[in-house]
Amino acid sequence: MSSLSFSELFGYLQTAFFETFLMCSVSLVISVILGLITGLAIFTTRDGTFWRNRTLNFVGGILVNVIRSIPFIILLVLLIPVTNMVVGSTIGPMSASISLSVASFAFFSRMVESSLSEVDRGVIEASKAFGASNWAIIRSVLLPEALPGIYRGITILAIGLVGNSANAGMVGGGGIGDLAIRFGYYRYQTDVMIVTVVLLIVLVQIIQMTGDWIAKKAEKR
């Protein structure tokens, strides 16, 4: 088996990069939306500050914990029927996005919850004292105050997705991680391995720097 030529490698890399980008961005958007909703639901039903609701709080917490307990590779397999139903296929980046989203939203909802917990109770109480409704407080106080933390959470989430998308590649999702395994590992092409790893490092670095920059902007200090 011959080594890949540069132009062949470039072609593979292009496809792989696009697949990784697709998987990560689709699942990032879905998990941010779902995670915000779940995290907010868990936080606001926790005690009497907003709407105390033990049942909702308990069910939400259990759901998140169950998903987070399952190793991602198992979750990928478990979700095959769901993926098939939603996307109509079990392979390809879009299918992988479904499992990635499920795993990541649970993780992200805990990050949202912890960012919300860090918002000063006094500020929420002050808003209540001035007659603000719960929704007004959530929209204008809770979320804006938690935003720097949420941005940091999204950064961690995005980087985690890049890592997880490599796992998804193993079950037919494609992407950079898949390329690294197929050529770099199975075919002993160390050069391909190195190129893909370097690419992943650069990608992660860019995400981290962008995330830090946005979070700092949001801090208003």
Added chain:
Amino acid sequence: MADYSEEISIRNLSVVFPSRKKDITAVKKVSLDIRKGEVFGIVGTSGAGKSTLLRTINLLQRPTQGNVIIHGEDLTTLNGEALRRFRKNIGMIFQQFNLINSKTVYDNIAFVMQVVGKTKEEISRRVPEVLELVGLSDRADSYPAKLSGGEKQRVGIARALANNPYILLCDEPTSALDLENTNAILKLIKEINQTLGITTVIISHEINVIKKICHRVAVMTDGEIIELDDVFNVFSAPKHDYTKSLVSHTFDLELPAQTLHGEDFKTLKVLYSGDKANESVLSDATEKFKVKINILQGKIEYISGKPFGMLIVQLNGTPEIISNAENYLRARTYNVTDV
């Protein structure tokens, strides 16, 4: 029109915090009336329940028992929307200022107006007004993180006044400030009380805060009000032991024990308010009873704006002379007590 001379009536109010081991009663059957336009102080140690009591006035803390009646309306019967609407009548400032860090000074104030349904025009008219009132007109676009503690509290006050409330609640408003800012903020609260006639309830563990701006004060320990009177009276004639220790720094001076009591002399504390000319009282007594008067200590304090003098004097003479002179002083000064 109804007479609101008693603006806030707290009736038989208790707050109990349920706890696994033993329920904690933070406020025990408190009843008190706060008058329209006064600055009412609540003083006590931390954990005395004063903060909890204050927070029942806008129902941030729902009482376990009892009522809070404002302008004839029982707040404890209000819920949800009705309670929120009522709360716009009650401004509040906090020890830690509690400003929204992600919003500018302008937007912090605008927010509390938005939530009660004020229009953009009303907001853009009112915000500069209240900022001017607290002397921060040039800070509208700053974020709270850029402000000093004193400035943050000024924003807090501006925010509290934005909806034209008739009650202002102050929860330890100066406890996070240095001395200079404390005085400036107290002065501002006092000015606002005088110019707007807003009924002000202020809690503090610092007796000096009370002394500077309150008309009346309630002293709290262990969830109960143990003393309630004009600040002047509480300072000059504290009844309860706790109150005595609280005001002791103002009117008790440490004196060596051997100067206090003897066969032919007696040491007295003479208090006089500013309108009584004390100097002549002492010399009159000397002339009238042939008593020798020795002044050991003296100072003048300002309590809610009124000058208040104190002298520690030693009367020398026979027991009869001392007793006559003491009675004479008692009749002509504000208060005379044994030291």
